[in-house]
Amino acid sequence: MATLEGLRVLDISTGISGPFCAKLLADSGADTIKIEDPAGGDDQHTSPLYVFLNQNKLGISVDITSRSGQEIFKQLVAKSDVVIESFQPGTMEELGLGYNDLAVVNPGIILLSVTEFGQTGPYRHYKSDHLTISALGGWSFCFGESDREPLQAGFPFMYYMAGTYGAIGVLSAIRGRREDGKGQHVDVSAQEACLNVLAYPQLLEQYNCPSPVRGFAISMQTFYVEATDGWIALNHLSAIDWENLCALIGAFHLAEDPTLLYDIERKRAILPEFMRIASEWAKDKTQNEAFQAAQELRVPAGIPYTAKDMLNSSQLNARNFFSQVTQPGLGDFYQPRNPFKSISWRTDRQPAPDIGQNNEEVLGNIGLQLEELRRLRNAGVI
């Protein structure tokens, strides 16, 4: 039995952060109902992102801008534990569905608002996307090459983080509710999630450490060289790693002076020589041969894996990282199991719902009769 069985979550969020948070809870067994705008349906319901974010959820469609839709929503809230929303701050209040309104219906309700900039502050109504968050969250400035434009990460990193923080917030609030039965409003900001993944640029400056300078090679701890079939990354962290790395590529003389490791300027000076030797070493090896040879010498090497490489990985497959899923409209495919091994997860994976797919089942459970459902459907409320 998955841990959160019996916990009911209403997911009325869009984008990535909120649905991802609800996904973590759903995969942990929560009875999760995705609520969509009846007018919002489109072919995106079979996109890989949508499917990934919305499996194990039931889908209903309710127009919460209408009076009868709001009533239905409140009836659902009365029988739920958690609401996850990601509207512009103030929207839920305008609809009469703010935290205080919901707490009247259900004092134990936990409302999670997971948004770009949080519920307060001058940017709360700013338009945003992952690029904007990465800029205002301090990520971009430190990321990229010093002579080029700052960069975002290649996947919606900050939104996944915001969603994970949101799920931690929800379970912490559930724990707090045990004491007094009272729920609360939880405010998670993607910009602030971004600040939490940074390598402390604001602290470095306060500590008078050398200011963080943009540049992938700036840490001088990872070097990408080309193998016969793609890139291989030679990384090191400790002095022993560096010795092993130099031994691996046959550059013993570069390992002689241990102080070199912590002297970025001198390290930069030997970089061309190091790269020449490392490239020479890698050029007749496959990625896998180079990786294995490095790891045998305990060099923490890596391969920049693509999605396809991951699917073919002997390590990931030995740990049953992928399981087969069938999604109507998208077909059969393998996808990652949950991010850690625990007895807490659901073991099955139900397809992501089509819009309003479970209207009758879910709304029937809160007492709406078929006749009433027909009337609501005709009125466009569901």
Added chain:
Amino acid sequence: MMNKDLLNGIRVADLTHYRSGPSGTSLLGGLGADVVKVEAVQRIDGFRVFNTLDPKDPHFYEMGSYFNGCNTNKRGLTLDLNSTKGKEQFFKLIKKSDVVIDNFSTHVMDKLDLSYERLKEINPKLIMVSMTCFGQTGPWRDYVGFGYVFDQIGGASAITGYEGGPPAHISAASDVVSGIMAVYAIVLALEERERSGQGQYIDISQVETLAFLMGPNIIECQTTGNIQSRMGNKHPIFAPHNAYPCKGEDEWVTISVESDQQWSALAMAIGKAEWIDDKRFATSLSRKNNEHDLDDAIAKWTRGQNKRTVMELVQSLGIASGAVLKGLELLDDPHLKERNMHKKLKREYTGEHHYPQFPIRFSNGICEQRRAAPTLGQDNEEILADLLGLTPQEIEDLRKEKVIGTHPL
């Protein structure tokens, strides 16, 4: 309303070092758990010597900005876990803890005789989390790695970087992905224990926590055959979508246009109404096809201006835009300031600094930076006397035998 400590009464024995585990346990402390960070004078957390205020200071191991950043909200205990006496005290700590967490390589805990099977004998309801690079099983289980390796094998490097350029790590930020995912694992396991009375062992592969986030890409490569390439800041469909240079040295602003209407509004605001009908820029598709020219044209406009002026103007049009904030600017940003995103903490040896708060705000609960990172063995006496019941003499004996201490050996 009263502000609750949501993880009140939960004790975490924290054996983690460097960044992945500590960034998670710091959050657990921020939520009100009693986190006891266990180091040894024989083996301090290696992160203590990274990016230090003064490497030549005799207390260099107390001056590390990274260490002090991700070890807030913990008490500091030293114990030599290789010694019988150190282990004895650790077992007593385990008996009084709810969670134990480590991020050693595989086998280290077994060699120390601290396997889950062993610790479970002492505390049957214990939740144990082990964070390794590749997990406890599989042909690569004993291979070595740290943040960059997670970035690479976990799939972020291949899709991150400039268009046409080499792959890029994500600054080992996957450390934080694992650390925060470990916190989710723990609050979920606490919930499980609440319901079933059962503790558990949680095996975290830090490569897998990141690879999990590649789910959409992994599905897409099977359903369409498409493998995502490196795209820099660019959007697959919309343009302009990039960071543009502004007045001053290394000053930038991002602009993300996501529709033709937004593009028209931006062109008007720039004073280039002719762009709306310009064949190169009229539609999303033509803008994507002429993205290089488009980016040049936008940069020509932004170059002479302050990044915040551009952001405010573009935002006033309802278009996403962000000033690229630098380190100290994060402290002064009006939005983050109004939300009290940094908190001043005072610490021995390093003084007062502003540390970032966590991104979770509760209307009726606390999640915040509560105390500065512990100095080495800072809370030895308090923990050994009050929690583990040792007499002053017994504590003194441990000190003499170097089972505990406050200076690295």
